[in-house]
Amino acid sequence: MIKAGIIGSTGYAGGELARLLLQRDDVEIKWYGSKSYVEQKYASIYQNMFQIVDDRCMDDNMKELAEKADVIFTATPQGLCASLINDEILAKTKVIDLSADFRIKDVAVYEEWYKIKHPSPQFIEEAVYGLPEINREKIKGARLIANPGCYPTCSTLAVYPLAKEGLIDMDTLIIDAKSGVSGAGRGAKVDNLYCEVNESCKAYGVASHRHTPEIEEQLSYGAGKKVVLNFTPHLIPMNRGILITAYASLTGNVSYEEVKSVYDRYYGDEQFVRVLDRDVCPQTRWVEGSNFVDVNFKIDPRTKRVIMMGAMDNVVKGAAGQAVQNMNLLFGLPENTGLRQIPLFP
Amino acid sequence: MIKAGIIGSTGYAGGELARLLLQRDDVEIKWYGSKSYVEQKYASIYQNMFQIVDDRCMDDNMKELAEKADVIFTATPQGLCASLINDEILAKTKVIDLSADFRIKDVAVYEEWYKIKHPSPQFIEEAVYGLPEINREKIKGARLIANPGCYPTCSTLAVYPLAKEGLIDMDTLIIDAKSGVSGAGRGAKVDNLYCEVNESCKAYGVASHRHTPEIEEQLSYGAGKKVVLNFTPHLIPMNRGILITAYASLTGNVSYEEVKSVYDRYYGDEQFVRVLDRDVCPQTRWVEGSNFVDVNFKIDPRTKRVIMMGAMDNVVKGAAGQAVQNMNLLFGLPENTGLRQIPLFP
């Protein structure tokens, strides 16, 4: 039995983590952390858990939690995990951090984009970027996992094969992303009220979104050189889902079949990445509630560009599901344990 | 291994049935029936099943299917199951009919409300109304299950305990129901287009909805006398979910605690009916994707009425989930096998 603790369990990612773990027989949640709801019954915050969870919310106490848990998930604002973590904790337990604290190797880049001083840069080097489809082996032996951001997961997986194979000119890469509202979190802000979001669509964080350097770093590893790109997220009136539409110029003449075979080579054995059939566009409804990323591409012979697309549930593969996938790897379990949900439709 | 066949597998209820059964290790789907999509790949209709289901859709052939399947689900329009069924089929396989064909014992009532001649009234008597919380024992030995309608499931479960205990005046019962759009099916009709439904709310089938006599019949059994009631469904711009608000005059002075204890007595041991805490109103979001029905009530001392409420996922407990629950009972399995999904939120 794996003993797990969740710090930040009342946010949307934390709630999904709880939901996923509670459906397993081999994991026990020992700690429902939530600074905002200390002492309140967890099921009064997430009524879907009524008669399923009887626990009350606990304050943040990573030290105490490290005594009780084999793995700690931190689904908390930037800076918190990095401020709580230390060698003593890492000696006792695994930590899977869903915030951005350990995703970016260059601390200066982190501090520039996140506008905070990193509280524990000494752990950055050790942390493993938890994108199993790329870093599987490294993840297995890690103590500290930097669980990827939602946009970076979908963007990287959609673009990585062509970047790595040198099929696209990385200087031309543009990623236009669309996300459901759960990505904005559960904080009470006027901007995220129903009537403000519903029946509307907007770009935000144009040329300044914090996931940009994370995507750039991962694709740089693939391309073997520094990548600078445009990333523009948009807010879409739906609960869950991320759709990525990426554009890049092809470096040469390649056929549909050649590009398809590259994607198949990278993802043919992957359980959570589905390369769709020709001309089928990824749609978020076909992955909702699952850990799948659906990817596909289209070559435009007129402009000699390739359009790469990816669809994913931001709360699952973009957050909690991927964290569970990482946990499975850390504990030597089959990677899809507890993650075999078929997408919910409609 | 239970061998199952689904006739009408490309409707919303059929798709959910497939989704639920595919997540089990003890069931194998042998037949994806769909008159409209014969020979097409099932996963091309329901792309969420991509790389999960490789089968193609089959035409309706209940006779052939009866040879192959231990259980047949018919998720088809009214009249179809009743026109295909016969003693030979029932001798070979169990049938769980998700249509209304065998729900109503009085064939004249069926024919009046459904405006069709019943094709096989000889099986009505034998058929068991598959609401396990009320008919559990009868279900276990049946050959033919009439899987309840979505509104009747939620309405009956919310009202039944007080009807049975004589706490409410059945002549005053009014049920006001709200449903997501999946209840309207997957047929291509202007009325169900996105732009017609979104940002709108309406009543429909006022004083004439076909689920009325089904609810009346079930509550009559509870009340021990003929019940005539008002039932008004409303269309709500959401995919899934049914909410029931029922009103009735109390027959005497009862306290919150007394009524609560009645509900607890009826449902305390039920796995899928949750009686909520005082003053917590059922919400469809807290049951989405699960087989739960959340019920609660409020006494209004000013009017001496009780307001009974129920929330449910119409595609799960209102259709496919309940069918699976019935299948579990028919095959002697734990009733919640394959139905332990925690509601998805958000």
Place this chain on the structure above:
Amino acid sequence: MIKAGIIGSTGYAGGELARLLLQRDDVEIKWYGSKSYVEQKYASIYQNMFQIVDDRCMDDNMKELAEKADVIFTATPQGLCASLINDEILAKTKVIDLSADFRIKDVAVYEEWYKIKHPSPQFIEEAVYGLPEINREKIKGARLIANPGCYPTCSTLAVYPLAKEGLIDMDTLIIDAKSGVSGAGRGAKVDNLYCEVNESCKAYGVASHRHTPEIEEQLSYGAGKKVVLNFTPHLIPMNRGILITAYASLTGNVSYEEVKSVYDRYYGDEQFVRVLDRDVCPQTRWVEGSNFVDVNFKIDPRTKRVIMMGAMDNVVKGAAGQAVQNMNLLFGLPENTGLRQIPLFP
């Protein structure tokens, strides 16, 4: 040129008031009041007004505003208008209060349901309940208008004719209401976040909603006796719209034609109440953005009840549009001035 001031101009009702008044040539808005956004540009809060309104938000100062304005609209929380108003102000300007402060004649009832002490009960008697279809003549000469609540407007108009004519047993009246989310206001609360409301439906304020005594009072005037009823509002995932489904037992045998003729008699000359054709159910989409209330009814011969329905845009006829209608009456203008918008669809 009518000079108008709006206190509470950055709430949804206040914003709609501004929008309606700005489209007129005979009204000038002199004061965009907003405690929360003092000194900010109004068009930075409501970007739809960009390049249309250049004003900045002003603090609440009813005394100063009374010097400048011919009419003051207060679209503010309960208690505020009543705490600011005095004889001096009413001597100088008309006041149309969109809060509940002056809607209920019995101050004890107000204080019981609103849980606050009424700050200026001396003005309650004078205030005229601003439902023009019923109180038109009284409104014309008033200084202080109590603009009706959204639910009471739709409920009263749907039920009033049959109450007044004695066709329904008022002791059996039950009103089940459904509202879009704008009715919950623009405050930043977790409960009103997109992901909390979207894809869900719930009742709230069951047997305790503050609009109950307001509806009861108005229908009591119609029925000529004290009315006590059940009123249950529900939150629906849409921006605008209220739908009312009301149930009552008929006092005798009446035909469709008789009931229809009653509605026609009451509303045939009304510009904003449309009695729909037989069997056409009111839908909120057909009134969105307009000052219309669509009403209709259905007799159920099985239960001897009549189901009365009404649909309305809660922000227009339920708030700002009705306030403008009242302003038109106060200033001797044609009642539909600035209110001839045809509903927006889709």
Place this chain on the structure above:
Amino acid sequence: MIKAGIIGSTGYAGGELARLLLQRDDVEIKWYGSKSYVEQKYASIYQNMFQIVDDRCMDDNMKELAEKADVIFTATPQGLCASLINDEILAKTKVIDLSADFRIKDVAVYEEWYKIKHPSPQFIEEAVYGLPEINREKIKGARLIANPGCYPTCSTLAVYPLAKEGLIDMDTLIIDAKSGVSGAGRGAKVDNLYCEVNESCKAYGVASHRHTPEIEEQLSYGAGKKVVLNFTPHLIPMNRGILITAYASLTGNVSYEEVKSVYDRYYGDEQFVRVLDRDVCPQTRWVEGSNFVDVNFKIDPRTKRVIMMGAMDNVVKGAAGQAVQNMNLLFGLPENTGLRQIPLFP
């Protein structure tokens, strides 16, 4: 009094045309054309017009209509207007065609992208592309207006100034568009059902959407050379609204102020194009129900690209509103007659 006829009045664009024209005192609609609903009351199709329009739908008869109308709007599928039009008709009446028949000057391009033979290519040369902000003077004297497509209107207006001024490298231009569902029309298709679209997001027509050559042609005029670009539309779960996010490399070093001054120069005097303040992103909710296009841009110094954005109501400025704007120009009226609606929010 301008006498107008609408062919295709029961589609979403036709319905909006009716709505806009009915709110005017100087226009009379003489013909509600609708092949699908001949003889049915128009208000039974569009219940928002109940008690406003008493007419019944008429079959397509452009010849007869030309006798009665000063202007004919054709809001019909591709090929219809071109098949009905002739010199006799154009001698008697103005025609504003909302289909694509006369938008593209090169008939071969039209036939390639639309996969139909053009029925009357002899009128292509004469037709004026009805984008008033660019072609205002030509429109005034025309007999036949090709009303622009929704995506081309928003795309062209967002990009045109920088294309014309040579500030962007047209070979790098990529347009990523998002549209509400009304753009897909009112046809009964499974793909546009509520449950298929809601809670989902997808690209469609990737590298093959028919609006591509229309955008290319218009921007080619601006750039003074042939433009080939990528255009990718996405379907968004909302009724109305188009959002354009366009990417291009800057041809040189330009400051925010320089680019802003270009936009201001082109649109400062325009009534329907609003250049937003620095860092304010266009949102569809701020233009809904109005004829506005909100545009803005952001320079990314890291990639030396400019991101150009535009938001618009696809049914108004993208269809019916622009048609009315063109009608106003044709008849010598102030361009904003009947188009001064302030966007509806929420």
